[in-house]
Amino acid sequence: MEEVEITEEEDEVVVAPTNFSMVEEGIFRSSFPRSSNFSFLETLNLRSVVYLCPEPYPQQNLQFLQSQNIKFFHFGIEGKTHRTGCVIGCFRKLQRWCLSSVFEEYKKFAGAKSRTTDLSFIETVDLLNLRKCLNSIIYRYLGHSSKKRKLLYRDDNLKVHLTSV
Structure with missing residues (x-):
C-alpha cells in the first residue's frame, strides 16, 4: 500500500460584516x-x-x-x-x-x-421629492457632456433609463 502524504493547507476564513x-x-x-x-x-x-x-x-x-x-x-x-x-x-x-x-x-x-x-x-x-432628488444626483453623477450617458427621466416611471447620446 502506497503512503499518501496529506497536507492541510490553512484556508482563509472569510467573514461577512455583521448585518450583511x-x-x-x-x-x-x-x-x-x-x-x-x-x-x-x-x-x-x-x-x-x-x-x-x-x-x-x-x-x-x-x-x-x-x-x-x-x-x-x-x-x-x-x-x-x-x-x-x-x-x-x-x-x-x-x-x-x-x-x-x-x-x-x-x-x-x-x-x-x-x-x-x-x-x-x-x-x-x-417619495415624489425623493425621486426627483435621486434622479438629480444620478444625472450629476453621470456628467453632462454629450459623449457621456444621460438620464431620461419620467415622473410616472420609477425605473431609471440610461442611454448613450
Whole structure:
C-alpha cells in the first residue's frame, strides 16, 4: 500500500460584516466592516461604498478601498437613527413594497436600535421629492457632456433609463 502524504493547507476564513445582506442585485448592506471582513468584501467586486456615519472613516478601511479601486462616498448623517435602515426603508418604498414588509425588514436589521421616529420617517417620506432628488444626483453623477450617458427621466416611471447620446 502506497503512503499518501496529506497536507492541510490553512484556508482563509472569510467573514461577512455583521448585518450583511443583499438589498438588490449588486447592492448590499452591512454594519461597519472590520479588517477581518476585507477578504469577504473582496469577493463582492464592489464598485463603491456609501458610509452614513458622521465620524471619519478609518485610514485602514480607506486603504483597503483604494487597493480594490472602490469609490467611497461619505454622507455624515447626524442623530440617533438607524441610518442604513432608514435609507433601505425609503428604497423599499420606492420599490413599492407594502409598508408592513418595509417595517419588518427595518426591525429585523435595527434590532435594539429600532426607533418609532425612524418608522414614522419611513412612513411619511415624500417619495415624489425623493425621486426627483435621486434622479438629480444620478444625472450629476453621470456628467453632462454629450459623449457621456444621460438620464431620461419620467415622473410616472420609477425605473431609471440610461442611454448613450
